[in-house]
Amino acid sequence: MNLKQLSEMLGLSQTTVSRALNGYPEVNEATRERVLQAVKETGYRPNKAAQRLATGKAGSIGLVMPTAPGHQSDVHFGEFLRYGQADAQASLGSIKSAVRLCKQVEYSVQ
Numbered sequence: 001m002n003l004k005q006l007s008e009m010l011g012l013s014q015t016t017v018s019r020a021l022n023g024y025p026e027v028n029e030a031t032r033e034r035v036l037q038a039v040k041e042t043g044y045r046p047n048k049a050a051q052r053l054a055t056g057k058a059g060s061i062g063l064v065m066p067t068a069p070g071h072q073s074d075v076h077f078g079e080f081l082r083y084g085q086a087d088a089q090a091s092l093g094s095i096k097s098a099v100r101l102c103k104q105v106e107y108s109v110q
Helices: 003-010 014-021 029-042 048-055 077-092
Strands: none
Touching: 003 014, 003 029, 014 029
């Protein structure tokens, strides 16, 4: 079930349902309770990709670490990730992490 289907089922606008779910104070308490009850009954879960698109916030931290030529990794990389993630969680709150390692490839244009 998506937000549009949930809003149609409740007879409310998508905006009202979204605001009820996100805790906006201008949403009537009875409406908010109705929306939350429908969420429980239907198992609705927000689409994270849609949220990132709408808010412009990915909730991600990018990291580029160079390595020496001929080396696939840096000996300090694992340590950096371990402590860097702990620091990020301490300052940003609860974060879920996924690490994607990319190999640097050099190209020559002729």
